[in-house]
Amino acid sequence: MALTKKDKAKFIDNVRESASKILSGINGLTAELAMYQALDMGGSLTDDKLQDSDFVNDNAGLTAADISNIFGSTLPALKTLLNQGHATNLYRIKI
DSSP states (O other): OOOOHHHHHHHHHHHHHHHHHHHHHHHHHHHHHHHHHHTTOOSSOOTTTSOGGGOOGGGTTOOHHHHHHIIIIIHHHHHHHIIIIIHHHHHHHOO
């Protein structure tokens, strides 16, 4: 089944929107980390900074370690990947 021009345009729009969301997410996490560090909250998110009682509603079941892992390993890994040329690819097509 061949895609119509409309289908192709929608596909391109969806890819561009998704690329923009990736960049927005990484930039958002970077800003949250900067705020955390600016408030001198320490080097890591440990249970004395975030307790089980802080994780309510949609956050129930998560732990301080889950949040800390984003800043300690995931965000640096994403930034490393972006610095290998992938940021150019994303910024080139973002909306």
